[in-house]
Structures are given as structure tokens and as C-alpha cells.
Amino acid sequence: MARAATTTDAFNAVAEPRRRQILDALAGGERPVNDLVALLGLAQPLVSKHLRVLREVGLVNVRDDGRQRLYRLNAGPLRPVYDWVKNFEAQWTERFEQLDVVLEELKERELGSEDGHGGDQ
Amino acid sequence: MARAATTTDAFNAVAEPRRRQILDALAGGERPVNDLVALLGLAQPLVSKHLRVLREVGLVNVRDDGRQRLYRLNAGPLRPVYDWVKNFEAQWTERFEQLDVVLEELKERELGSEDGHGGDQ
């Protein structure tokens, strides 16, 4: 099988930088497609396609308004992403990096005192 | 162009559920490949491939240990993911959902009074 569809879940949908841009833009409020087209500097069909993906994973809602279609952010599906990545936050704090270095050193020392040092052939 | 390579960044690398599983497993500490193979129940070459992707985006480090290769988590590259998604957290809190409903209602009322902007309540 190929890669999972972009519409599989928020993880896949959000892997596309343009789709992230769209969500960022919509964070400021409802917007018609043309606004996004101008904002992203992409061809209109492209934007529509990205919006479709976002719709399919429930990250945006649409509303008809005359001849425009207003898209609105619906961040809910991002929650699993947040919840998953949140658990790694501690790992990149400075304290943790330090711990990493310490462990590294311990390992080195351990190897050094490892009785003699054989290994040949 | 096709979809961006999985090795483009953490966003793409992490879109694969198996790779997330691997990172979860490595959060517990250094592990040899076979451990992961057993843990994920995947074919060994598959795991090696996923590990390669994770290596290329810097999410894991390797260390040789006899005939094994010990993989270690390096969460740093996840930071952009966290930072991005974090900004949406507020949106799915209950208060925000409520606000959403209120706005929705306001809109409805607005549409109802269309040409005669009347105050009501």
C-alpha cells in the first residue's frame, strides 16, 4: 500500500504546509476561498482541493453566502495531534538535554571500565 | 509534484502511525530494532525503513552495540509540531465551543432580520 490518504486523519492532513497555512489563516475567522487564494498565492483550484481535504477530516466547516463559500476553522480534530506530541515536550527542555549528556558520559565510563578490552579476530 | 517526502520534516514523518508507535516505544528508552519489530508486530525490513525515515528527520539516533543497533529518541524535531498545534488548543476548550454556538446564533438572528436591523432579544 501507498502512503495513507491525506484525508485519513488530522496528522496526515496537516502534514501539508499549505493546509497548515490555511488553518492559520482561518484562525483569524471565517474566510471566503478567494481570500485564501490571495493569501497563499496559490491557484484557486489548488486551494479548493486543500480545503476539500480539510473538510473531509473535519478541520473546517463551510457555509454558503451568496456566491461565496465561507470556511471556518474547526480545530477539534487537531486534538489527537496535540495530545500525542504534548507527551514529548519534556524531552526537549534544557534539563532533559543535560540529562542526556550525563547519561552519555556514564555510558562511556561504563564501557571504559569494562574489564580489559578484547575484541579482535 | 507528488506529496512531500516523509523525510521532509517531522510533520510528514509523524503522519505515519507506525512511526508514532516507534517514537512512543523509544520514549521508554533506547531499544534495539528487534524489540521494535516485536512490539509493532511488523516485518523487520519495514521497521528498518521507518527507522530510516525517523533518522533522516533527526527524530532518532543510533548507536552500535555488538550486532545490534540501539535507537534512541531525539524529540527535538517535534518541537515545531508542538509549537504549531499548541496555538489551536484554546479552540477546542469548552468555553470556546460555547462561544462558537453563540456566534452561530447571532448569525442566524442577523439573517432573520435581514433588511431591518432591529434589536430584539
Place this chain on the structure above:
DNA sequence: TTGACACATACCCATATGGGCATATGATTG
């Protein structure tokens, strides 16, 4: 040395991607 083990890589394949371009659909205006 030979063999077993741990892991990585090479190929083969079906699939869906994102972009480009043309066109269909639907609402608004003249």
C-alpha cells in the same frame, strides 16, 4: 572456517498525491 544472528538495502507494485489546466456548477448582475 562455517553458520547463525541483527540489521539494512534493493527491487517490485499499487496507490494517491499535489500541481497544472480546462471546464462544470451556481449565484449575481446587467
Place this chain on the structure above:
DNA sequence: CAATCATATGCCCATATGGGTATGTGTCAA
């Protein structure tokens, strides 16, 4: 009505995916 604006969809294509299976490379054991 026709013309125009705002979006969506259809089709074409190159690409890299993730899985499978076979094999290469390096290490340890007998």
C-alpha cells in the same frame, strides 16, 4: 436572457510511498 464572478471538479502526470520478499553486510558463536 447573457455575461460574469466565486468555487468545485475532472483529467493528466511524475513522484514517493509502505508493504512484501530476497539478499547484502557485519558481528558473534562453535
